[in-house]
Amino acid sequence: MSTGTNAPQVRYTKKDFESDQDVRWCPGCGDYAILSTVQKMMPDLGVPRENIVFISGIGCSSRFPYYMNTYGFHTIHGRAPAIATGLRLARPDLKVFVVTGDGDGLSIGGNHMLHVLRRNVNVTILLFNNRIYGLTKGQYSPTSELGKVTKSTPMGSTDRPVNPCAFALGVGATFVARTVDRNIGHMEETLKRAAAHRGAAFVEILQNCNIYNDMAWGILYDRESKVEHELRVEHGKPLLFGPADARKGLVLDGVKARVVLASEVPADRLWVHDQADVASALVLANLATPPFPVPVGVLAQVEAPIYEDLIADQEKRAVSDRGPGDIARLLTSGDTWTIR
Amino acid sequence: MSQSTAAVPAATKPRRILDRAVVRFAGDSGDGMQLTGEQFTTEAAWAGNDISTLPNFPAEIRAPAGTLFGVSSFQLQFGSRRVYTPGDRLDCLVAMNPAALKVHLSDLKEGGLLILNTSAFEKKNLDRAGYPANPLDDAALDQRYRTHKIDITRLTIDALTGLPLNAKEKDRCKNFFALGLVSWIYTRPIEPTLDWIKKRFAKNADVAEANTRALKAGYHFGETAEIFAECYGVEPAEMAPGVYRSMTGNRALAWGILAAAQRTGLPVVYGAYPITPASDVLHELSMHKRFHVRTFQAEDEIAAVGAIVGAAFGGAIGLCATSGPGLALKSEGIALAVMAELPIVVFDIQRGGPSTGLPTKTEQADLMQALYGRNSECPVVVIAPATPGDCFFIAYEAIRIAVKYMVPVIVLSDGYLANGAEPWLIPDPKNLPDIDVRFRTEPEGFHPYAREEATLARPWVRPGTPGLEHRIGGLEKQDVTGNVSYDPDNHDLMVRLRAEKVRRVAQEIPPTTINGPAGGDLLVVGWGGTYGAITAAVEEAQTAGKSVASIHLRHLCPLPPDLGQILRQYRRVLVPEINSGQLVRVLRAEYLVDAVGFNRVRGVPLATQDIVDAINQLVESNR
Numbered sequence: 001m002s003t004g005t006n007a008p009q010v011r012y013t014k015k016d017f018e019s020d021q022d023v024r025w026c027p028g029c030g031d032y033a034i035l036s037t038v039q040k041m042m043p044d045l046g047v048p049r050e051n052i053v054f055i056s057g058i059g060c061s062s063r064f065p066y067y068m069n070t071y072g073f074h075t076i077h078g079r080a081p082a083i084a085t086g087l088r089l090a091r092p093d094l095k096v097f098v099v100t101g102d103g104d105g106l107s108i109g110g111n112h113m114l115h116v117l118r119r120n121v122n123v124t125i126l127l128f129n130n131r132i133y134g135l136t137k138g139q140y141s142p143t144s145e146l147g148k149v150t151k152s153t154p155m156g157s158t159d160r161p162v163n164p165c166a167f168a169l170g171v172g173a174t175f176v177a178r179t180v181d182r183n184i185g186h187m188e189e190t191l192k193r194a195a196a197h198r199g200a201a202f203v204e205i206l207q208n209c210n211i212y213n214d215m216a217w218g219i220l221y222d223r224e225s226k227v228e229h230e231l232r233v234e235h236g237k238p239l240l241f242g243p244a245d246a247r248k249g250l251v252l253d254g255v256k257a258r259v260v261l262a263s264e265v266p267a268d269r270l271w272v273h274d275q276a277d278v279a280s281a282l283v284l285a286n287l288a289t290p291p292f293p294v295p296v297g298v299l300a301q302v303e304a305p306i307y308e309d310l311i312a313d314q315e316k317r318a319v320s321d322r323g324p325g326d327i328a329r330l331l332t333s334g335d336t337w338t339i340r
Numbered sequence: 341m342s343q344s345t346a347a348v349p350a351a352t353k354p355r356r357i358l359d360r361a362v363v364r365f366a367g368d369s370g371d372g373m374q375l376t377g378e379q380f381t382t383e384a385a386w387a388g389n390d391i392s393t394l395p396n397f398p399a400e401i402r403a404p405a406g407t408l409f410g411v412s413s414f415q416l417q418f419g420s421r422r423v424y425t426p427g428d429r430l431d432c433l434v435a436m437n438p439a440a441l442k443v444h445l446s447d448l449k450e451g452g453l454l455i456l457n458t459s460a461f462e463k464k465n466l467d468r469a470g471y472p473a474n475p476l477d478d479a480a481l482d483q484r485y486r487t488h489k490i491d492i493t494r495l496t497i498d499a500l501t502g503l504p505l506n507a508k509e510k511d512r513c514k515n516f517f518a519l520g521l522v523s524w525i526y527t528r529p530i531e532p533t534l535d536w537i538k539k540r541f542a543k544n545a546d547v548a549e550a551n552t553r554a555l556k557a558g559y560h561f562g563e564t565a566e567i568f569a570e571c572y573g574v575e576p577a578e579m580a581p582g583v584y585r586s587m588t589g590n591r592a593l594a595w596g597i598l599a600a601a602q603r604t605g606l607p608v609v610y611g612a613y614p615i616t617p618a619s620d621v622l623h624e625l626s627m628h629k630r631f632h633v634r635t636f637q638a639e640d641e642i643a644a645v646g647a648i649v650g651a652a653f654g655g656a657i658g659l660c661a662t663s664g665p666g667l668a669l670k671s672e673g674i675a676l677a678v679m680a681e682l683p684i685v686v687f688d689i690q691r692g693g694p695s696t697g698l699p700t701k702t703e704q705a706d707l708m709q710a711l712y713g714r715n716s717e718c719p720v721v722v723i724a725p726a727t728p729g730d731c732f733f734i735a736y737e738a739i740r741i742a743v744k745y746m747v748p749v750i751v752l753s754d755g756y757l758a759n760g761a762e763p764w765l766i767p768d769p770k771n772l773p774d775i776d777v778r779f780r781t782e783p784e785g786f787h788p789y790a791r792e793e794a795t796l797a798r799p800w801v802r803p804g805t806p807g808l809e810h811r812i813g814g815l816e817k818q819d820v821t822g823n824v825s826y827d828p829d830n831h832d833l834m835v836r837l838r839a840e841k842v843r844r845v846a847q848e849i850p851p852t853t854i855n856g857p858a859g860g861d862l863l864v865v866g867w868g869g870t871y872g873a874i875t876a877a878v879e880e881a882q883t884a885g886k887s888v889a890s891i892h893l894r895h896l897c898p899l900p901p902d903l904g905q906i907l908r909q910y911r912r913v914l915v916p917e918i919n920s921g922q923l924v925r926v927l928r929a930e931y932l933v934d935a936v937g938f939n940r941v942r943g944v945p946l947a948t949q950d951i952v953d954a955i956n957q958l959v960e961s962n963r
Binding site for chain 1: 382385386388532536576579580581582583584585586595598599601602607609611628629630631632634636638639640642643644646647648649650651652653654655656658672673676680766767768769770802803804805806807808809810811812813814815823824
């Protein structure tokens with residue numbers, strides 16, 4: 001990774017990324033696993049610790065920066081993508097992570113999320129999706145399912161939910177992935193790929209709030225159910241899921257997906273995942289269970305110019321075309337007159 | 341006609357010398373009145389006059405032609421003495437159509453010069469302006485004013501005979517005819533305009549030629565037409581020697597930012613969401629990338645301030661400009677910078693409100709918003725420029741204070757200062773004060789919220805500095821360590837520390853200049869863009885023998901340390917403002933003085949005469 005002027009001399013360990021602050025999430029919260037995984041993958045980034053910044057908004061997830069022994073900024077509700085954009089404009093040499101949740105990132109901060117993704121600012125965004133408002137004690141979130149009974153919806157939610165990955169793909173994100181808090185290996189692999197992406201990387205982490213929305217992703221936790229419902233997507237491989245003895249697959253008819261028994265269709269009929277095909281990724285992201293499985297992994301990754309790079313290019317060009325700025329010359333440029 | 345060599349033939353008609361003159365060009369928003377006014381301003385500047393301008397245009401981009409709400413105007417006062425304002429009443433009004441006449445005639449002095457473009461006074465335009473009968477036939481116009489009915493459109497088109505332009509293109513040159521005519525009337529040199537035309541239309545020789553001809557035709561019309569018996573001269577003003585340029589407030593703000601960028605060597609991140617009348621700062625800065633200014637046109641006002649807080653966290657200068665509605669949206673971001681103690685500067689180019697209000701008109705009603713418009717105890721530094729040119733120094737000063745004290749600074753400019761222009765003595769950037777930027781790099785003994793003694797500033801640390809990794813945020817901070825703290829005594833202490841830090845900025849404020857006697861019947865206190873009108877009014881009252889002085893506050897929070905003492909030297913205190921009485925409340929609360937307000941909230945600058953009347957009334961009532 002090009003980030004950082006001085007290549008790290010020291011080989012970091014996970015411990016180097018643990019701050020001295022007591023972690024204050026509820027016992028049993030899915031955030032612990034994510035924190036631990038992120039701390040564990042940090043040494044592999046190859047970025048000096050001082051060049052790493054975690055920016056967050058408001059909510060349970062947004063306490064994250066306090067627990068990372070890097071630079072960190074716990075900001076205001078929904079605005080982390082904007083603050084991270086400003087930081088990247090000022091300091092394109094830094095590796096910047098944004099930590100957010102389904103409420104912070106898709107409700108109050110939905111607009112900023114849209115724009116940080118479509119601009120393709122070089123930040124890695126971790127969106128913890130527990131489908132509930134935790135820190136405000138249990139109201140429904142923009143990802144809560146229709147009819148969800150919560151403190152603020154005693155008769156059930158009347159809001160149709162947003163699908164975070166579909167949203168990200170829809171607004172032009174160049175890297176979109178989904179992973180699960182209880183699948184440490186997959187999460188680590190996915191986060192590493194996201195961190196290595198050049199441009200805005202969006203990772204939806206399905207996360208459990210054991211207090212207000214326990215087992216929201218239960219179908220992906222239980223061993224047997226997980227086999228039935230988790231679809232691991234891998235670039236260049238057919239989309240297969242289900243138990244070994246009754247392997248199922250997806251086929252794509254036009255823009256419509258269909259579940260088939262893998263043994264009953266020719267291998268070349270199966271939908272082979274192409275991460276560069278954003279249109280197909282959108283179909284994939286929108287699959288709803290049942291009858292479809294939950295796709296996890298990197299749904300799409302494409303190349304696009306990075307916003308800060310374009311800004312830096314213009315700045316370089318302005319200097320090379322006309323020389324560095326000189327305020328004394330500017331002040332006396334154009335029409336002036338002299339009084340003696 | 342284009343062959344004529346002398347751009348400014350010697351006036352052959354009698355020339356009467358005036359102290360000053362107030363001229364307004366008015367027409368449809370498509371008539372080029374802003375350009376005409378700007379060019380006339382340049383001509384007067386060349387002639388050595390002191391100047392003050394007031395552009396006034398509709399919020400609608402291309403309002404339907406001929407309508408009252410589509411009228412655009414440009415007013416300037418130029419003089420051989422110090423000119424503080426664009427003037428109250430007009431000596432000369434140029435009305436290019438009936439709507440312009442209807443909107444502006446009431447501002448013309450009795451006996452003033454009225455120039456009307458007769459061809460525009462036809463049925464459609466008269467209907468749109470709501471004239472049941474053609475005012476050209478109204479004898480009262482000729483009786484009350486020195487009215488000149490001139491077919492500017494036809495004379496322009498005649499002057500362009502033979503040029504390969506269509507009728508519409510020729511019609512568009514009529515503003516240059518009007519400019520040429522007024523240039524002759526006031527014997528201002530047209531060379532700067534000829535020069536401007538040459539540069540502006542370098543790629544279109546026909547248009548350049550057409551505008552040149554129209555300008556000269558207007559000029560020569562004044563000289564040869566029988567209708568003008570005399571012309572006027574305004575001698576050069578006595579101004580400090582040096583090199584001058586015409587400067588508007590928004591450009592001055594942008595250039596002040598550039599001066600600070602160069603002095604500090606730091607990158608500037610300028611976050612903006614387009615809003616009238618602040619957008620020109622964005623436009624100007626986006627042309628100066630070689631000063632390492634990164635302009636960010638954000639998705640909204642909130643993102644604009646968020647980005648600059650992020651930039652400040654990264655060790656850059658973070659700035660944004662907005663207007664009142666945008667400042668409201670930015671309050672949460674500013675509060676974060678207060679809590680995180682990061683240096684940002686927010687310019688509020690005030691306009692009429694509330695809500696969308698009067699987007700293109702001026703007002704001073706955001707003072708309370710700037711001082712108090714955030715949740716909880718959230719003190720920031722608030723300063724305000726006095727004149728368009730002063731915007732340069734105020735922007736530089738805002739940045740200097742922000743980084744020295746690690747504090748957000750709000751600058752209150754206004755629509756009048758932003759678009760108004762004045763002759764500006766170009767400063768030597770070397771003489772600007774130093775900007776004290778120190779990034780902490782030493783890990784030994786580092787605490788994010790340990791403070792410098794004189795300023796109470798916490799250390800500014802650039803991410804990327806080894807050994808200083810730390811976390812900050814919007815939650816209350818423990819004193820010194822910056823860790824999250826809910827301790828009651830700590831919160832009380834931090835509330836006081838944040839307030840005290842802002843109070844200490846008072847040590848940056850120079851002694852207050854008193855315009856007039858050091859004590860007496862009346863002190864007039866002003867802030868922001870009313871400086872000119874107040875100064876002119878007070879000087880007039882002084883000339884009339886009144887015991888009156890004025891002071892102008894550039895610093896509104898904290899207030900100047902000597903202010904309380906000064907206020908007590910006068911029997912009465914008058915505070916003129918373009919709001920319902922905001923500074924006056926602050927002064928009454930802060931100093932327990934019985935200050936009274938003079939308030940007009942009309943979307944236009946205060947009239948000097950109105951302030952003179954208020955002064956006289958207050959002085960008399962106290963006898």
